[in-house]
Amino acid sequence: MLRPLITWLTPFRACFGHEAQRISLGQYINGLLSDSPRKSMQAMQARLTAPVAYQAFHHFVTEAPWPASRVWRSLIVQLPERRGAFVLDDTGLSKKGEHSVGVARQYSGTLGKIGNCQVAVTAALWTGVRAWVIGAALYLPEEWVTDPARRRQARVPEMTVFETKGELGLRLLRRARSARLKVTAVVGDSAYGDATAFRTALHRMKLASALGILSTTSVFRGRPRLQPPTRRIRPSRAYHRRPRPTLATHDIR
Numbered sequence: 723m724l725r726p727l728i729t730w731l732t733p734f735r736a737c738f739g740h741e742a743q744r745i746s747l748g749q750y751i752n753g754l755l756s757d758s759p760r761k762s763m764q765a766m767q768a769r770l771t772a773p774v775a776y777q778a779f780h781h782f783v784t785e786a787p788w789p790a791s792r793v794w795r796s797l798i799v800q801l802p803e804r805r806g807a808f809v810l811d812d813t814g815l816s817k818k819g820e821h822s823v824g825v826a827r828q829y830s831g832t833l834g835k836i837g838n839c840q841v842a843v844t845a846a847l848w849t850g851v852r853a854w855v856i857g858a859a860l861y862l863p864e865e866w867v868t869d870p871a872r873r874r875q876a877r878v879p880e881m882t883v884f885e886t887k888g889e890l891g892l893r894l895l896r897r898a899r900s901a902r903l904k905v906t907a908v909v910g911d912s913a914y915g916d917a918t919a920f921r922t923a924l925h926r927m928k929l930a931s932a933l934g935i936l937s938t939t940s941v942f943r944g945r946p947r948l949q950p951p952t953r954r955i956r957p958s959r960a961y962h963r964r965p966r967p968t969l970a971t972h973d974i975r
Contacts, residue, residue, distance in 0.1 A: 727751065739788070740786075742794055746774060749773060749774060750766070750779070756770075791897075804904055805903070806896055808905045808907070809847075810844070810910040811843075812828075812842070812843060812910075812911075813831075815842065816833060817838050822975055825838060825840050840861075843890040844858045845895070859887075860895060861890060864953065866882045887914065889920075892916055892920065894925055895908065906930070908930070908931040910933050911934040915935040
């Protein structure tokens with residue numbers, strides 16, 4: 723049963739520069755799909771029929787540098803279907819410790835509550851028949867990019883800056899479009915629908931969208947007019963919305 727999977731994985735071998743990495747890649751996939759109830763490196767390696775040395779396996783999983791973006795591009799190139807709706811969602815990964823990159827107490831849809839977890843922004847192409855996973859990006863809470871000591875300990879690259887989930891979603895969307903996928907619409911929940919910058923970017927791309935919003939989000943018919951504050955406040959450039967009869971606020975659920 724694993725033979726077709728190994729055949730499908732063959733084009734991805736070019737994404738790994740060293741032969742040792744390519745061998746460890748196959749063993750890592752076999753370990754993930756094994757019947758081991760635990761997916762630690764020791765448990766996965768114990769299920770392999772001809773495992774490489776544990777040190778080499780550990781190095782591949784924890785140390786070896788390889789570009790994830792190249793793997794995703796290779797995946798998108800192989801997609802047999804090229805047109806559909808771009809679906810954004812969050813995937814929560816429950817964690818017990820504090821050292822996994824990006825871990826924090828945050829909301830996870832997987833848990834259905836706020837908990838200690840990592841969160842990845844994931845993207846799929848929905849063709850009307852099936853969904854193809856085409857991207858994922860780890861969300862880093864702000865404390866993970868503003869604390870130099872924590873960055874060094876977790877080996878977060880120095881050039882990494884804080885990005886909202888909406889910004890990560892836009893990055894995945896642009897990569898999909900640059901790979902010549904025909905995106906007909908964008909679908910997401912309120913994590914993206916409540917982000918004004920995200921909605922504005924979709925409008926500029928002339929993409930249709932179906933995005934959830936919170937029940938407390940205000941929607942205006944037409945562009946609201948602004949007026950300067952009647953008294954000086956800080957910041958001095960703040961403006962108030964001028965009420966007018968033609969404005970209306972609606973809850974969209």
